[in-house]
Amino acid sequence: MIMRHEDGMKVASPEQIQAWMKQTMDWIQGIVAQNKFVSGTGLPFDEARVVTNKGSKKIVTNGPFGEIKETIGGFIIVKANSVDEAVEFAKGCPVLQGEGNSMEVRKIAKGDGIH
Numbered sequence: 001m002i003m004r005h006e007d008g009m010k011v012a013s014p015e016q017i018q019a020w021m022k023q024t025m026d027w028i029q030g031i032v033a034q035n036k037f038v039s040g041t042g043l044p045f046d047e048a049r050v051v052t053n054k055g056s057k058k059i060v061t062n063g064p065f066g067e068i069k070e071t072i073g074g075f076i077i078v079k080a081n082s083v084d085e086a087v088e089f090a091k092g093c094p095v096l097q098g099e100g101n102s103m104e105v106r107k108i109a110k111g112d113g114i115h
Contacts, residue, residue: 001090003073006100023094031078031089040076083107 012020031037045064052059064071073095080086083105090103 001078001086001093002075002104002106003093003095004102004104005071005073005095005098006069006102020094020097023097027092027094028076030092031076036078036080036089038077038079040074042074043072077108 028037028040048063050061050063052061078086078089080089086105090105093103095101096103
């Protein structure tokens with residue numbers, strides 16, 4: 001599941017961030033308690049780079065930064081018996097409290113040469 005934030009320019013207060021982090025950790029603990037948590041982490045901007053292709057030249061820039069329209073705040077991998085079960089986990093994510101934020105649910109490729 002990918003946590004998407006619609007407006008990277010909005011900056012929360014330290015108190016808001018602390019409250020949201022607690023809510024997020026509580027949400028993850030609920031998944032852990034069901035033995036469905038695999039892995040997950042936030043994706044900070046510190047020392048991030050973007051590599052693009054311009055013709056045959058690879059361009060490396062600092063970023064991404066909060067000025068972009070949408071940011072990926074983090075991800076979580078769960079053991080779900082179906083996409084629908086993963087969607088139910090996603091519905092409980094505190095990131096959805098932010099207007100326009102979303103949780104993207106995807107399967108992980110099986111490594112079978114097809115995906």
